[in-house]
Amino acid sequence: xxxxxxxxxxxxxxxxxxxxxxxxxxxxxxxxxSIQFVGHQxxxxxxxxxxxxxxxxxxxxSFVWKKxxxxxxxxxxxxxxxxxxxxxxxxxxxxxxxxxxxxxxxxVLVAAVM
Numbered sequence: 001x002x003x004x005x006x007x008x009x010x011x012x013x014x015x016x017x018x019x020x021x022x023x024x025x026x027x028x029x030x031x032x033x034s035i036q037f038v039g040h041q042x043x044x045x046x047x048x049x050x051x052x053x054x055x056x057x058x059x060x061x062s063f064v065w066k067k068x069x070x071x072x073x074x075x076x077x078x079x080x081x082x083x084x085x086x087x088x089x090x091x092x093x094x095x096x097x098x099x100x101x102x103x104x105x106x107x108v109l110v111a112a113v114m
Contacts, residue, residue, distance in 0.1 A: 004034040004094040008085075008109050010060075010102025011041030016048055019100040023053055036092065038085060040104035058084040060104040081107030086114055 007023060009015040016037075023035045035053050040060035042048060048055060059081035061074035085108040089097070097112035099105045 002032045002034050003030065004036070004092055004096075006089065006092065006094045006097045006108065006112075007035065007037050007100055008097060008105035008112070009037060009039045009042065009100040010104035011039065011045050012102065013047055015039075015100045015102050015105070016042075016045055019098075020048060020053070022098070027052070036094075038088060038108050039102070040081070056088055058088070058107050060107055062103045078107055082110050082114075085111035 005023075005026065007019045009019050019037060023037075026033055027035065036056055037048055037053055038056045038058060040058060042055040043057050045055075059077045061077035061081075063074050064070050089108075089111055097108065099109045
């Protein structure tokens with residue numbers, strides 16, 4: 001059974017680049033390590049080397065306090081993302097979940113704690 005690590009992150013370079021550098025280093029140290037990038041809009045990212053690392057999408061949202069009518073929709077997307085991440089983590093059973101910031105990593109990290 002290979003070891004598995006999940007990186008929770010958002011879809012921007014400020015989160016993806018440090019995660020990918022860390023993933024490359026871990027992969028160099030253990031070529032059998034399975035690494036997944038999990039977060040909102042990670043499948044579309046051109047910054048991720050999709051030939052080397054698996055990606056999995058989960059729903060997420062941010063709160064815009066100046067637009068309170070959007071908060072219920074944001075709560076729905078965050079809740080849905082936690083459920084998606086929980087099911088993914090339950091199936092994969094990673095040994096480690098690492099957060100690389102952004103509110104988009106929140107559903108994965110909450111699911112990991114659960």
